[in-house]
Amino acid sequence: MKIEKKGLFVLMILVMALTACAPKAVETEQAAEPVEADPEPTEAEVEAETEDPVVETETITVIFPKHEAEWADVYEPRIKQFEEETGIKVALIQSDWDSVADQIIPEMATGGSAYDVVEFDNGWVNEWCGAGWTTPLDDYMPAGFTDGMIPGLVDLFTCPDGTLHGVVWNNDTRFFYYNEAKLSEAGFEAPPTTWEEFVEQSQSAVAAGVVEYGMDPYWNQEWSLMNEFHFWTYAFGGEVVDKEGCFLFNTDPNTLAGLEFAIESLNNGVSNPAGMTYDQANAQNLFLTGNSLFFPQGISGLKPLADDETISSVAGEIEIGLVPAGGKSLTLPEAFAIPATSEHKEAAWKFIEYMTSVESNVVIAKEIGLLPIWTDLYTDADLTAQYPHWAGFYAQLDNVRGLSTLTWYGDFVDIGQTEFHKALAGVQTAQEALDNMASGLAEFECVP
Amino acid sequence: MSKTEQPTEIRTKPFRRLFSGEGWFGFMLTTPALVAVLIVVFVPFINSFWLSFQRYDLARPQNDAFIGLGNYIKLLGDPRYLGSLKASATFSLVSVVFEIVLGIGIAMVLNKSFKGQGFVRGLMILPWAMPSVVNAAMWKWIFNADYGALNALVTQLGIVQDYQIWLANPVASMSLLILANVWKETPFTAILVLAALQTVPEDLYESARVDGASAWQQFFLITLPLIAPVVMVVGLLQSIWGFHHPFELAYIVTGGGPYSTTELIPLRVYAQTFRSLRFGYGASIAYLTSLLLLFPALAYIRYSYKKVLEY
Numbered sequence: 024m025k026i027e028k029k030g031l032f033v034l035m036i037l038v039m040a041l042t043a044c045a046p047k048a049v050e051t052e053q054a055a056e057p058v059e060a061d062p063e064p065t066e067a068e069v070e071a072e073t074e075d076p077v078v079e080t081e082t083i084t085v086i087f088p089k090h091e092a093e094w095a096d097v098y099e100p101r102i103k104q105f106e107e108e109t110g111i112k113v114a115l116i117q118s119d120w121d122s123v124a125d126q127i128i129p130e131m132a133t134g135g136s137a138y139d140v141v142e143f144d145n146g147w148v149n150e151w152c153g154a155g156w157t158t159p160l161d162d163y164m165p166a167g168f169t170d171g172m173i174p175g176l177v178d179l180f181t182c183p184d185g186t187l188h189g190v191v192w193n194n195d196t197r198f199f200y201y202n203e204a205k206l207s208e209a210g211f212e213a214p215p216t217t218w219e220e221f222v223e224q225s226q227s228a229v230a231a232g233v234v235e236y237g238m239d240p241y242w243n244q245e246w247s248l249m250n251e252f253h254f255w256t257y258a259f260g261g262e263v264v265d266k267e268g269c270f271l272f273n274t275d276p277n278t279l280a281g282l283e284f285a286i287e288s289l290n291n292g293v294s295n296p297a298g299m300t301y302d303q304a305n306a307q308n309l310f311l312t313g314n315s316l317f318f319p320q321g322i323s324g325l326k327p328l329a330d331d332e333t334i335s336s337v338a339g340e341i342e343i344g345l346v347p348a349g350g351k352s353l354t355l356p357e358a359f360a361i362p363a364t365s366e367h368k369e370a371a372w373k374f375i376e377y378m379t380s381v382e383s384n385v386v387i388a389k390e391i392g393l394l395p396i397w398t399d400l401y402t403d404a405d406l407t408a409q410y411p412h413w414a415g416f417y418a419q420l421d422n423v424r425g426l427s428t429l430t431w432y433g434d435f436v437d438i439g440q441t442e443f444h445k446a447l448a449g450v451q452t453a454q455e456a457l458d459n460m461a462s463g464l465a466e467f468e469c470v471p
Numbered sequence: 472m473s474k475t476e477q478p479t480e481i482r483t484k485p486f487r488r489l490f491s492g493e494g495w496f497g498f499m500l501t502t503p504a505l506v507a508v509l510i511v512v513f514v515p516f517i518n519s520f521w522l523s524f525q526r527y528d529l530a531r532p533q534n535d536a537f538i539g540l541g542n543y544i545k546l547l548g549d550p551r552y553l554g555s556l557k558a559s560a561t562f563s564l565v566s567v568v569f570e571i572v573l574g575i576g577i578a579m580v581l582n583k584s585f586k587g588q589g590f591v592r593g594l595m596i597l598p599w600a601m602p603s604v605v606n607a608a609m610w611k612w613i614f615n616a617d618y619g620a621l622n623a624l625v626t627q628l629g630i631v632q633d634y635q636i637w638l639a640n641p642v643a644s645m646s647l648l649i650l651a652n653v654w655k656e657t658p659f660t661a662i663l664v665l666a667a668l669q670t671v672p673e674d675l676y677e678s679a680r681v682d683g684a685s686a687w688q689q690f691f692l693i694t695l696p697l698i699a700p701v702v703m704v705v706g707l708l709q710s711i712w713g714f715h716h717p718f719e720l721a722y723i724v725t726g727g728g729p730y731s732t733t734e735l736i737p738l739r740v741y742a743q744t745f746r747s748l749r750f751g752y753g754a755s756i757a758y759l760t761s762l763l764l765l766f767p768a769l770a771y772i773r774y775s776y777k778k779v780l781e782y
Contacts, residue, residue: 125745132529132748150530244728246746297616299729300638309617430530433747441551445730448639 081370082112083139086127087192087359088120090322097390098378105377111370120144121246131156136364139371143189143360145179149428149471151360152182158361159186163372171381172396179425180358189358190379194394196354196423197254197320198416199347200329202234204340205316209233214317214344218259218284221317221347225293228316237288238317240298241306242447248440250353253426254320255281258350263427268471273461282453286446299447311335319346320353324392326412343415346422354423431467438463519754527751542755552756554731555739556763562649562735563713569653570709571702574660579694581661582668592665599658603716607723610651614638614724621647641732644725648733651724652717660705667701668694703775707768714764736760 085102102113116126120142127141131151143157151157159182169177169187173194180189201214209228215221225237242248256263261278262271272278288294295315298306310318311329313336318325328334329341346352359378361371377383384395388406394416400406407413429435439460446456461468526538546552581592598606613620616636625631637643675693684692695702718737721727727734727742734742736756744753 128529128745128748154530154532243726244730245726295617296639297636300616300636300725305615314617433530437742437747441731444728448729450730 080110080112081367082114083365083367083370083374084114084116084137085140085359085374086116086123086138087140087142087357088123089117090120090193090195097387101378101383101386105374109370109373109377111373113374131362134364136362136366138362139365139367140359140374141362143180143358145354145356145358146426146428146432148180148182148188150430150432152184152188153430156363157188158363158365158368159188160190160361160372160375161186163361163368164376168376171398173398173420175354175423175425176356176396179354179356179428180360189360190375191356191358191396192379193357194323194354194396195356196323196394196416196420197352198323198325198419199344199352200310200318200321200325200341201344202310202313202316202337202340203342204337205233205313209316214342215347216345217348222288222291222293225316226291229292234314234316236295236315237293238298238319239295239301239306239309239315240285240288241301241303242285242298242444243300243302243305244440244444245302246436246440247303248443249436250355250426251285251320252282252439252443253424254353255285257281257353257424258319258346258348259284260350264429266471267469268429268431268467269469270461270464273457279453279457282443282446282456286449286453289447290449299444311337313337313340323394323416326410327392343412343419345419349422351422351424352419354425356425429467429471431464431470434464434467435460520758522751523754523758525751527749527754529748529750538751542752543759545752546755546759551731551734552739555734555736556760558645558733559714559736559760561645562652562717562733563710565649566652566656566713567706567709569649570657570660571706573653573657574705575664575698575702577657577661578664578668581665595658595661597658598655599662601655603655603719604723606651606655607720610647610654610720611724614647638725639729641729644729644733648717648721648724651720652713655720656709656712660709663701663705664698667698671697699775703772706775707771710771711764711768714760 098117099115102115105111106113116123116138123142124144127138129135130137131141132154143151164187172191176191176194177187180191181187199214203214205228206214206224209224209231211224211227215224221237228234229236240251242251253263255261256272256275256278259277259281261275261281263278264271285294289296289299295301295309301309307318307321307325307328309315310321311334326341326343330338332338359375361368361375365371379396381395381397381400384393384397384400385403385406387393388395388400389409392410394413395401395406401413401417426432427435442451442456442459442463445451446453451459523542524537524539526534526536526541528534577595581588581595585591614637616622616634616638619637621637622634626634635643637647671694676689679689679693714736716737717735718741721733721735721738722741725733727738740753740756743749743756
């Protein structure tokens, strides 16, 4: 009996020890694979190995979000091709933006090295640059690498010391969409050029029974509500903070006008009041059912979606216009960055270089209509033939703006979304909301 | 054995048992699990408790410092935290009342013999077994203002004339969150109460019926006292879970809105910790809330056991 028990105990310890060792065994197996497959490498392979011996068997972990615009599987096949061409293995983690953010931020902040390539949102730039969480890419990229990229996208991911820390993989610039057929049915030949016309056209179309509302906003209380805050601020020429991080939002009359317009739109029949509880996907779905006339901030891939009869009731009806009154559109680009703690920086850079290359941009643009980061591609014959509506993007692309880059952006969202939502609900005025934001964020006044 | 020796003997006995024969073997077998628990539970517990006494701000590490009770004092004057505490208390207490009343009712029905009893019992567990995220997504769709099933139902029944934007109204959104939570959690109460009901001897009811007791008298004088210990435990568990568990539900269905009126404690902890990156402050929210829950919980346990003993 005693022997049996001791045997059981020893067995248990052995099982635990083997389990603990398991991952190492897998790694060894993977590393050994190429040797077994071809014990006598060719001259070219030997040369390649000599040039870049580390990259051959490296595995990098890459994490970035999967968005609603990614309606076809484009990244995984491209990554497989990268693996075949470089021999670098990629462990890919993709989920929604919030989940990705929740995984990355604690990892970066605690100095972990779980990831080699990470999502780098434009709202995080100042915070991350200040904390030194990312690797300057200037040490890895070839000279002149960014020549030919949209300059604004390069600037957005350049830290105050002038080094580039991220290369954009998702040029998420928003555009003003309108339903041309319904606008015409309501008696208007052209989209609005002023916000007064926007209201007039909306109310006329609603009164004529052409649509239910002028627009279906996405003003649910969530992180992206402050994107909308920025859009309405910029659309009316307002400012959030100055270069030193000093508050302007509570004193700028244009910011106030933007917020007042948004609030009033819920009362004058322009906006669907249910938008107070909708996220972007909800609102976009309603626009694609023909419920509303305008979608002021749609993703660049919305047009192909709208023209797909299997998911849209307004195929062939949607066109791209400009934000009325010369207002700025929002750009929310997302980049790839290499954590400062990554142990595979060379391989990580190769991944970034490959996935953001002109070739990858063309493949991904053809598949899901994602906007390229390379200026020449906007005149590429194949792409412009496939997406003639991109012509409508050009004029707006000169007039776009990113989110405020603040080290305290998380607090800005935390306090701002409650106050903005309260104002939208009519519980307080726009000015009260802005004053309450200023008072709640007082400790960050003039902190960049 | 002298009087002075006795306590020493009592103290040493368990240790002797632990390190001799069967005891030693049992101890060795449980050691790995014990070490694992210490590493994954005890260490983070102590670490996060220590964190709650510090300004540990990942976005501004230059300000990190030990601040003693600073976070706790700040919390007591933080209107967002106090609002969350109120919202969580409302959510938890109202949920528990409904879960217990409905749970007991359902358990009593399921305790009776009827055709398809096994199938119905299995069906009843479904909401509880459903993943929280799926449950939340389902309710979000049901409450949708433009195409949700709730609006279709109440307008077709003539209860309201027009579609309502339920989640834009603070009272309605809190009520609907509670409804979704009660729907998911009631089966847990029902299962435990059902198990307790099956231990109540049938003879007691027969004697009561012979004595002319009504159905209500049988329930209040026989059933309730005998299932009271289980109901007490369930009530306590559900109250605590009401404060700590409904993250997915609130995050997906309302996001804390409208204007943070349904921002339950887990959402507040999440926002402060993972959005504003104030790990010290986030930890203090969790610990202060747990502390605030501890006292009513102890009072409740004491009161309930007293009642159980009285029965």
